[in-house]
Amino acid sequence: MMQIKPILAALKRHKAGTILIAMQIALTLAIVCNALFIIHQRLERVQRPTGLVETDLMAIQTRFVGTEESKAGPLVKMDLQALRQLPGVQDAVSLNSYPLRGGGWSTGVRTDVDAKDSKAHTTQYFGDEHTLPTMGTKLIEGRNFRSDEIIEADPQAVPDPASIIVSKALADKLYPDGHALGKTVYIGDSKKPSTIIGIVDRLEVPWNGTWSDSFYENSLIQPVQLTSSFTNYLIRTKPGQLADVLKAAPAALVKVNRMRVIPNDRGVRTFAEVREHAYKGDRGMAILMGVVCLVLLGITAAGIVGLTSFWVGQRRKQIGVRRALGATKGDILSYFLTENLLIGVAGVLIGALLAMGMNLWLVTQFEMARLSIAYVLVGVVVLLLLGQGAVLAPAMRASRVSPVEATRSV
Numbered sequence: 348m349m350q351i352k353p354i355l356a357a358l359k360r361h362k363a364g365t366i367l368i369a370m371q372i373a374l375t376l377a378i379v380c381n382a383l384f385i386i387h388q389r390l391e392r393v394q395r396p397t398g399l400v401e402t403d404l405m406a407i408q409t410r411f412v413g414t415e416e417s418k419a420g421p422l423v424k425m426d427l428q429a430l431r432q433l434p435g436v437q438d439a440v441s442l443n444s445y446p447l448r449g450g451g452w453s454t455g456v457r458t459d460v461d462a463k464d465s466k467a468h469t470t471q472y473f474g475d476e477h478t479l480p481t482m483g484t485k486l487i488e489g490r491n492f493r494s495d496e497i498i499e500a501d502p503q504a505v506p507d508p509a510s511i512i513v514s515k516a517l518a519d520k521l522y523p524d525g526h527a528l529g530k531t532v533y534i535g536d537s538k539k540p541s542t543i544i545g546i547v548d549r550l551e552v553p554w555n556g557t558w559s560d561s562f563y564e565n566s567l568i569q570p571v572q573l574t575s576s577f578t579n580y581l582i583r584t585k586p587g588q589l590a591d592v593l594k595a596a597p598a599a600l601v602k603v604n605r606m607r608v609i610p611n612d613r614g615v616r617t618f619a620e621v622r623e624h625a626y627k628g629d630r631g632m633a634i635l636m637g638v639v640c641l642v643l644l645g646i647t648a649a650g651i652v653g654l655t656s657f658w659v660g661q662r663r664k665q666i667g668v669r670r671a672l673g674a675t676k677g678d679i680l681s682y683f684l685t686e687n688l689l690i691g692v693a694g695v696l697i698g699a700l701l702a703m704g705m706n707l708w709l710v711t712q713f714e715m716a717r718l719s720i721a722y723v724l725v726g727v728v729v730l731l732l733l734g735q736g737a738v739l740a741p742a743m744r745a746s747r748v749s750p751v752e753a754t755r756s757v
Contacts, residue, residue, distance in 0.1 A: 354686045364654050365690055372694025372730055375647045377701035380726040381709065382636040384718050389629040389636075395563075397446040397622075398514070398549030400483025403437075403584045404618040405593060406445065411576040412606045417501040420574035422604060427477075429603045430580060433595055435588030440477040441578045443502075444470075444553040447625035448579065451553035456567065457533040458521055460540070467520040469513075469565040470552040471534075473505070473573050479512070479547065481583045487515065488528045489545035492570040502575045507537045512545035516564035534567070541569075555625050557715070589617060644733060651737040655683060659745040666748045676746035683742035684735060691734040695727045702726065 358365045409426075411419050423441050430439040444451030451472070455465025472478065476492040489512070496510055511532070518527035531540035550566035552559055580600075584592040597615050600607065609615060613624070659666070666679055706718035 351685070351689075354682065354689060358686065358689070361658065364658070368650055368654055369690050369694040369697065371647050371650050372691055372734065373698035373701055375643045376695055376698025376723075376726050376730050377705050378643055379640045379730075380698075380702040380722045381705050381718060382640050383726070384706070384722050385715075386633045386636045386640075388716065389633040392555060392560075393626045393629050393633075395551070396549060397551040398482075398484050398547065398564075398566075399446060399551075399618065400583075401618045401622065403586055403589050404481075404483070405582050405584065405589060405596070405616065406448070406618065406621060407580040407582065407596060407600065407615050408610060408613060409578060409580070409600060410608045411604065412608060414576045414606070416576050417503065417574050419576040419578070420499045420572065422576075423572065423574070423578055425603050426580065426600055429599045430582060430596060433592060433599055435584050435592040435595065437583045437585050438477050438481040439580055439582045440474050440481040441572065442478065442581055443473045443573055443575075443579070445472070445482070445579060445581050445621075446551040446553060447555060447621050448553045449555075449625065453552070453562075454535045456517070456521060456535075458530070460533050460538055462533075467517055467565055468562045469517050469567045470554075470562075472550075472566060472568045473500075473571040474568060475570065475572055478568055481581050482550075483583065484550055485548040486512075486545055487548045489543070491545060492568075496570045498571055499574055500571050502573050505569070505571055505573070507534055507539040508541055508569045508571060510544040510570060511541045512547060512568040513543055514547055514550040514564055514566040516549070517567060518543065518546045520565065534569075555629070557713070593617065644729075647730070648733055648737040651687065651734055652741060655687065655738045655741040656744075659683070659741050662745070663748055666745055667750050670748065671750035679746040679748070680742050683738055683745055687734050687738040687742075688731070691731050694734075695730050698730070699723050699727060 411422055414422065427439055427441055430436055451470050453468060453470045456467050456469055457465050475497045476494050478484075479486055479491050492510070492512070496508075498506065498508065500506060511534075513521070513527065513532075519525070521527055521532055522530055527543050528546055529543065531542050533539070534541055547566075547568075549564060550568075552563050552566060555563075580596075582592060582596060593615060597609055600609070616624075669679065702723050703718065706715070709715045710717055
């Protein structure tokens with residue numbers, strides 16, 4: 348503590364370098380804290396479960412050529428019959444979309460027919476009684492659809508079904524008392540009630556963007572087979588036969604009807620490839636943010652080393668005099684560590700304010716979550732330790748300056 352006053356006096360004589368390093372530490376803290384927060388959010392999104400048993404699962408996207416949009420129902424049935432008869436196929440279903448696909452339908456759901464606002468927002472999946480077995484989604488209450496409940500419908504005029512299956516997250520939002528099974532809801536602006544006949548444990552929406560984070564587990568399955576010329580086939584293969592079905596299924600579809608288009612890109616994919624594609628951007632962002640953090644921390648450490656080395660060179664006379672007057676190597680080492688700590692503390696205090704301000708801007712501009720204070724505290728500790736580590740080498744060199752050598756250099 349006795350060294351604080353002379354240290355402050357020395358820093359006043361080197362204002363430019365002191366302010367430069369303090370601001371570098373502040374900017375590094377602000378950027379690194381927010382970058383690590385973004386990385387954590389991205390990795391959490393990548394790891395969240397879809398509710399599907401993703402192994403032995405594949406998807407095919409196809410469109411019939413020369414068929415009216417609303418008259419493809421019989422063609423879809425023929426496709427499904429052919430797929431389900433393949434040797435390695437366990438089950439198959441035609442859907443408008445599926446988790447992580449990237450496109451689909453969504454709507455609001457009300458529990459009161461006279462309510463103007465929806466009680467929850469949800470995605471809509473249209474499928475038949477094969478939907479749950481194919482997805483591998485766990486039914487925790489109620490029952491699956493019966494075949495006699497499935498209706499065919501033009502995508503432009505889908506009727507409100509009498510029965511629906513919902514995810515547990517949606518059920519809990521609609522009926523927080525935990526008794527959603529058997530209750531009625533109203534889909535969109537409909538006045539016709541739909542009864543919840545089943546609840547699945549988890550079923551993610553087709554999108555993985557931040558805009559869907561608020562309802563990413565709200566899903567609703569309607570017993571409707573769309574008659575659109577565009578459809579997605581989700582296929583569950585028997586264990587160990589995914590590779591064979593990947594080749595056999597497209598060939599079987601073409602054999603049934605050659606007047607179709609199966610895109611080369613994303614037309615036939617395993618679900619592992621679906622997941623990989625869906626989170627490609629999140630992984631890229633996490634890697635980019637990680638590299639930015641490492642570069643900033645490296646530059647900050649290099650800056651501290653460079654400035655301290657420069658100051659040590661400038662102060663060799665001062666160090667020599669202090670050593671001649673009885674200062675120990677520990678005193679010299681402590682001096683430079685304390686000096687750097689004071690600069691570091693000033694930098695992290697400014698950086699903490701910058702980090703919160705930067706996050707506030709990101710929240711308003713990009714609908715991000717608010718930065719946890721824990722990230723700032725951890726960042727402060729890391730930056731201070733990094734600063735002390737960076738200054739250690741030049742400080743030790745300064746402590747080894749002998750009084751005689753310093754006197755000769757005068």
